[in-house]
Amino acid sequence: MFGRKKKETPAIDPLQKEMIENAQRRIKEKRGLFTHFVVFLVGAVGLIIISQVLMSVDPIVILGIEWWIWVLFVWLLFLIYHAFKVFITNRLLGPEWEKRQYERLVEKQQERISKLEEKVAQQHPLPDVKIAIPEKQNRTITMIAAAGANNELGKDGDLVWHLPDDFKRFKSLTTGHHIIMGRKTFESFPKPLPNRTHIILTRDPNYKTDGGIVVHNMEAALAVASGDEEPFIIGGGEIYKLGLEVADRIELTRVHGSFEVDTYFPEFDEKQWKLISSESHPADDRHQYAFDFETWERVE
């Protein structure tokens, strides 16, 4: 009960233990070599004495050399081999051993680093900084299109109707803004539309034009138009598909008619979109087809 508390022995680090064992082995090897050397010296003296005193009268000669010199020579070779093993081969402890040591050192360093990190975190806690997640930009991305009753858009790179009042509306809505379009729609214009910044989507990295800014994906197109509070996606079919993912509003001119076309406006889920307004325009002497100006907005 009142006995002295047993002193705790600190645990020996396995790395240090292995190094100590290794050093002990090296000492033993060197000691063994030294003993070998001493025995060799004594043996050599002994052999010389035996040869000179006992066999001086009729010495045994092999290939012109006395036997004891042969014996000493072979022994010396053994001694040199022994020394080579101790000082050269065993000194280099082999790649496996070195690799193990290296891994252990890395482990130790990592342990130290994480301990230091913990310590720093405790002593100097970081202020509770909130990372600012960019809010949705205060702008409306609008798709603008004219589509027939079955979503027809155009054929052979052109429209299949001529509706001047729809052009007029398109012009008044898009003027002063960025207009994002596919390369094919861009090339369908005789010349770039005035007072609008054209952003042309293409997968061709070498595509060049003086008529607008060339980009290779919708994110880049929207980034180029980031200063615009209402950029417009103006088609054609391929680009409207991309646009459906990002648009907030669709200005759709629904043309009352069926047409033979090769390009269509994509189907959109009417549950995700709400019809905000619709304005009818009758057919007349300037317009072969009646149509409605529909404004759809994405339901949040």
Ligand SMILES: NC(=O)c1ccc[n+]([C@@H]2O[C@H](COP(=O)([O-])OP(=O)(O)OC[C@H]3O[C@@H](n4cnc5c(N)ncnc54)[C@H](OP(=O)(O)O)[C@@H]3O)[C@@H](O)[C@H]2O)c1
């Ligand atoms: N009714 C309307 O309101 C309306 C409006 C616009 C156009 N249109 C009509 O639509 C037709 C053209 O439409 P379209 O679908 O054939 O062609 P488009 O959408 O105008 O352009 C297609 C091109 O856009 C590029 N593109 C497509 N997806 C891309 C992506 N993910 N990343 C980078 N680039 C991409 C490719 O260009 P590269 O081949 O160079 O890689 C592709 O060939 C024409 O008939 C036109 O008159 C109608």
